Amino acid sequence: MSSYLKTKDYFNTQEEFELLYDSELDMLVTHPQPSELDIYYKSEDYISHSDSRQNLLEKIYHLVKKYNLNRKVRLIDSVNSPGKKLLDIGAGTGDFLLTAKNKNWNIEGVEPNSMARSKAAGKGILLHPSIDDIPKTKFDVITLWHVLEHLPNLDKQLASITSLLNDNGNLIVAVPNFKSYDAKRYKTFWAGFDVPRHLWHFSRTAIPLLFNKYNLDLMSTKPMCFDSYYVSLLSEKYKTGKTKLLSAAYTGFISNIRALSTKEYSSIIYILKKA
Template sequence: METLEQCPLCDNRHFEHHSIVRDHFLSGEEFTLVECPSCHLIFTNPRPKQTEIGVYYKSTDYISHSNKIKNITSIVYKLVRTYTLRKKYQLIQSLLGNRPEIHHLDYGSGTGHFIDYTTKKGWISKGYEPDKNALQHNNKTTRKLILHTLDSIQLNTYDVITLFHVLEHVHNLNKTIELLINQLKPNGVLLLALPNHKSFDAQHYNTHWAGYDVPRHLYHFNRKSVNSLAEQYGFKIDSVAPMPFDSYYVSMLSEKYLGNSMTLIRGLFSGLKSNKKARANGEYSSLIYILRK
């Protein structure tokens, strides 16, 4: 374990206690969350070292790194993924307009479904994924699109770089952001999809909220902390898009962590209520932040 003496985003050395959250998914261990009053980032502290974090991913139930269907939650996840691939593509296409070629990097590409989809749509897509288990589930075509080292990522190459539920996992937060910004073209777009601890489902489930997912999630963002991140690197939040299906999936998992029965029905009801409230205040369970210079 390592203890951070300064905020991983803004380097502030003063933190405030936020909560203690159990790893309901795998280990059963408890982890402390602290909040930086300067940039509003909440982060897990202490946390496993980068060389030790791998054991917390070693489960066949980690759906984003597997294609196997084992239970109702994974069935719902995969059905929704088919729909969201199209919505992600349409969103980004609308942001970039009619460019003759779209060069795209999906950082943390997982099982490669998104780059497989965008490549078939005519984009020049590449993925970067360090997790060997996730790479095993890529098809032969997608494997050719994967960059296996960060040195393979070229400067000023990409029109758009996407991180769908990835940034909260990386140990070197600022180093990663700097790396990716340097790979963007001058008019490029950076998309960050992140869980939102200001959502209704997060408030409702509190420390049982599956979106915390400690210790795999090292950081816990909201609009203020993402805005601090953007300003630190000379970017601005151009717009924010909802990920309304996440509330259902996260709520089902949260119900499971509470030990409740009928997790599907309870989760659907809670997810519906969360989205209803989010339509009024914008605080969906997960948000996509579109960052531009």
């Protein structure tokens, strides 16, 4: 694999990492990949494990999150899921599963972080710490919302995840896109890289190639248009040390406008079906 660029953990440790390009799958790989990843998540500011709304970034994140929750449930409602059995991997503080439960889905969830599991439990959503703890059953829909990029031992985990899917079941994966305009605009400062918490960085080509060997076919894709704004806001902070709303909004807007023709949105949802 060849070197793509060097970046660092702007969120937490300031450690430097390299992104290597895998030409076979058209994706990037974080190097080195720490053996102990937990330390990189140990921050009260890690937003997907928190319900805090104290600063501007947190308020914007949760405003967008609230809008997206209903959109996500509409998406899983739209796929062919007669049993309405849902597994959400990387469930965070449980809001998506709570929304799905209120829409009559039979839910299970996995979340390794104990603090996030505790917050979910306070909402009545009991999460498993590991995939291995899930009762032996099959699911109609499995979702990974900005989770795939975090999974170590990717091939082993994908084999486990896809084995839990019913025949003709749907796997829904949302990941950042390193070929988006905002990624190219911010380069090393792009918040979507988020090393080393993000171990893998996907393109639109990579996802169908990656899942093909698990007998999943790509059915369709959908953009996550709000992500370009939020990621640009974080990227501006990493680059300049300031919360530059106007500059971030402009970059997010241009990214979405260009993606109308290129389809290279900042983040993309992939809907895959098991053959």
